[in-house]
Amino acid sequence: MKLIIQKWKKRTFPKKLFLIFDCVAVGILSIHFSFAAYAHTFSESYTDRVFVIEHDWQFSILYPISTTQLGFTPPFLGVAYVNKSAIDEAGVTIEEVSAHEAKHIEQFWELGFSHFGVETWKLEGVAEYVRGKPTADLCQPKEDESINRLNYRDYFIVVTYLIEKQGLTEEQIYETSEYPIETAKEWVLNNRCKKI
């Protein structure tokens, strides 16, 4: 068998593109693996495995499809990243967002591949519950609030209701088939939002 390494000039344009893409992908993966190796060596808790990324451009390298995400947990690496500048802009705290992402690391760890069969509202709702509140204001969401954040607010509301009113455990939430948003909204908003 002969290993043929073609010269750059002799490559066709699509092959050049593939090579650049490969190098970028390998580069990004190596950064993730470095963070993962560091976390596996030095961290004592899931929260220790969350890295605070200072600048937007650094976060974009780790998570190229990022838009306004506050944090990101790559599957099965045992690490997560939070975007400091997006967090500052959203007016929330690094501690809250780190608690959310740390829960995602634990979910990948505990649920394994069945993680991919669990609905988004359950994974995100439990992570928001651990965080303590959603990014969109619970009682008075802004009029121009993003749909994504309003959805997360709904997930938070349903999970809060299932845990605090129905007494479900985290495992039972992952298995339930109901999504009682209307009942949950009434109960949670009545309990958490004081009327003047």
Ligand SMILES: [Zn+2]
């Ligand atoms: Zn999340």
